[in-house]
Amino acid sequence: MSNKLFTFSGNFRKTFVLPEGHKVQWFPGHMQKGIAQLLARLRSIDCVLEIHDARIPFSGRTPLFKDMMKMKAHVLLLNKCDLADLSRKRDIVHKLHTEGVDKVLFTNLTSDKSQIIQHDLFPLVVEAINGKPRYNREIAEDYEVAVIGVPNVGKSTFINYVRRSHTNVKKKSLRVGAKAGVTKSLSGKIRANFNPPVYLMDSPGILTPQIGEVEEGMKLALCGCLPDHIIGEELIVDYMLYWFNKHSDFRYVEHFNLTEPTDNVKILLNHVAKENCFVKRMKSLDGNELKYFPDFTAAATLILKQFREGVLGPVILEDV
Ligand SMILES: Nc1nc2c(ncn2[C@@H]2O[C@H](COP(=O)(O)OP(=O)(O)O)[C@@H](O)[C@H]2O)c(=O)[nH]1
Ligand SMILES: [Mg+2]
Structure with missing residues (x-):
């Protein structure tokens, strides 16, 4: 897959910050x-x-x-x-x-x-x-x-x-x-x-009880070393997006048929959900009406599956 040059008007994030209240931790x-x-x-x-x-x-x-x-x-x-x-x-x-x-x-x-x-x-x-x-x-x-x-x-x-x-x-x-x-x-x-x-x-996989560095934990999560639901599929995709952008690696833009790179995970999830007809139904607040929304979790699950199957191409997630 080629890594085309894209012009991107916005600024990409310089660091990855977890939403408040989130921790990358799994020690059953x-x-x-x-x-x-x-x-x-x-x-x-x-x-x-x-x-x-x-x-x-x-x-x-x-x-x-x-x-x-x-x-x-x-x-x-x-x-x-x-x-x-x-x-x-x-x-x-x-x-x-x-x-x-x-x-x-x-x-x-x-x-x-x-x-x-x-x-x-x-x-x-x-x-x-x-x-x-x-x-x-x-x-x-x-x-x-x-x-x-x-x-x-x-x-x-x-x-x-x-x-x-x-x-x-x-x-x-x-x-x-x-x-x-x-x-x-x-x-x-x-x-x-x-x-x-x-x-x-053979031994069970063992993680450290306290993963100190956010990015270290997110890389483990992206590689599937923690169950996805512990961190949340959408947050893991957000880290993937952050990582690709930070390394000016825009293979994802072409693969997912986007028009340009984005640093906003909701844009990527919305696009992938629409392209794949991932829809979730929810009742309106008064309960009288069914509303349809793009299913971000299904989109994130698909993106992670493809990343982990190598569909986005081979990667090394750290500086050599
Ligand atoms: N792509 C790829 N997948 C692998 C490789 N080795 C193992 N897997 C897959 O990784 C997953 C975890 O394997 P498993 O042996 O259960 O890992 P464990 O938890 O360390 O024992 C399984 O789906 C394997 O098929 C490899 O070299 N390449
Ligand atoms: Mg095992």
């Missing part, structure tokens, strides 16, 4: 339980394999994971590469190195031919494990790897894929889903490879 009980389970199993874990969304390589990673990274061997898998603009992959890797993350792989789990998982993954995991003391597990011949990350980044999809491709086990797969919060507790050991013998543990 199963996350607390997941943290407790992970910490209780920490002694037997040789490596943490952290999966994160490649569209947000630097933000949104839970501080707990950064702490675990210091104690245990760590490999970061930036997944959903099919949706990310990786033209500056080397710069991303370099910046992650400066943050202490030195073992990084990029994956796309929708393509069944992931060479990276076939050939590079386990050697890198073993290298990471050999580079850290294993304490009580020094003589253990098998490797136990906890798969961790924020919700909806592909942890369960990854384990299913690895198990299928490396062991040919056809047992019941882990549940996956396009929404946050599908996995609710730490799984048992799942054999993922014979040579070297590697076992994986």
